[in-house]
Amino acid sequence: MSIKVIVAGFKGRMGSTAVDMVKGDSELQLAALLDPFASEKDFDGVPVFTDKADLVGFDADVWVDFTMPKVAYENTRFALENGFCPVVGTTGFTEKQIADLIALSADQKLGGLIAPNFAIGAILLMEFAAKASKYFPDLEIIELHHDKKKDAPSGTAVKTAELIREARTYKKQGAEDEEETLAGARGAEFDGFRIHSVRLPGLVAHQEVIFGAQGEGLTLRHDSYDRISFMSGVNLGIKEVVKRGQLVYGLEHLL
Numbered sequence: 001m002s003i004k005v006i007v008a009g010f011k012g013r014m015g016s017t018a019v020d021m022v023k024g025d026s027e028l029q030l031a032a033l034l035d036p037f038a039s040e041k042d043f044d045g046v047p048v049f050t051d052k053a054d055l056v057g058f059d060a061d062v063w064v065d066f067t068m069p070k071v072a073y074e075n076t077r078f079a080l081e082n083g084f085c086p087v088v089g090t091t092g093f094t095e096k097q098i099a100d101l102i103a104l105s106a107d108q109k110l111g112g113l114i115a116p117n118f119a120i121g122a123i124l125l126m127e128f129a130a131k132a133s134k135y136f137p138d139l140e141i142i143e144l145h146h147d148k149k150k151d152a153p154s155g156t157a158v159k160t161a162e163l164i165r166e167a168r169t170y171k172k173q174g175a176e177d178e179e180e181t182l183a184g185a186r187g188a189e190f191d192g193f194r195i196h197s198v199r200l201p202g203l204v205a206h207q208e209v210i211f212g213a214q215g216e217g218l219t220l221r222h223d224s225y226d227r228i229s230f231m232s233g234v235n236l237g238i239k240e241v242v243k244r245g246q247l248v249y250g251l252e253h254l255l
């Protein structure tokens with residue numbers, strides 16, 4: 001039996017790529033689409049909704065969300081409260097919001113996934129960076145995205161930083177008497193190290209973690225050149241969440 005999927009944000013760059021992926025997999029069925037500004041009532045025979053409230057009681061298994069940071073938390077709550085397992089790629093969640101959603105999913109006995117990055121290479125970069133930070137505690141994260149991205153730093157950079165915080169012994173980097181003569185020049189501080197966000201047209205999603213030590217350096221870099229790079233992770237997420245009873249944060253928990 002196929003897994004029935006709702007795609008929220010289906011007109012966006014990621015949402016439309018996810019629609020194509022779902023349509024191309026015979027184990028999945030595109031059940032409904034959501035966008036508050038959609039004018040059409042259906043898209044290739046699939047019903048289009050403009051208000052999520054109209055999806056209460058709808059027959060579907062999974063809620064794929066590629067919307068906007070300001071609505072993704074409410075959307076994910078709504079999905080869990082209405083029996084849809086969320087697979088959320090939208091970024092910008094706070095740690096508290098993620099903890100709340102994990103608790104709600106456990107109450108509802110529903111699986112789910114919030115993944116700041118669905119690309120396998122990015123997951124590996126995060127793991128390698130956390131491992132390297134044990135030996136190279138001096139590091140900086142540089143994330144680079146297209147100039148339409150709404151949140152900074154990226155969800156991937158935040159997740160990378162959190163994994164590094166778990167593995168690395170705390171260290172406040174930089175000179176003790178360091179001064180910014182231009183505000184923001186040193187980037188955002190996280191646990192004693194810095195995160196920098198670059199926004200340029202032409203980019204998709206890229207990240208470097210640069211490590212420095214006495215007389216040596218190490219650079220880890222991942223590039224998503226095309227949004228297709230995220231789709232095998234979204235596909236895996238959809239097929240895994242329906243088997244589980246609690247939401248997880250990070251695709252690595254499903255690999």
Ligand code: NAP
Nearest residue numbers: 009011012013014037066067071089090091115116117118
């Ligand atoms: P986008 O092109 O702006 O698409 C977002 C879409 O969501 C837009 O079509 C928007 O419609 C729609 N939308 C807004 N409010 C909505 C609501 N309440 N319900 C349903 N749809 C709504 O953005 P994108 O580049 O696809 O990125 C979407 C999100 O995915 C961002 O948070 C981005 O950071 C994230 N992302 C995640 C990954 C990953 O691997 N996890 C990878 C890339 C991007 P309007 O334009 O009409 O407002």
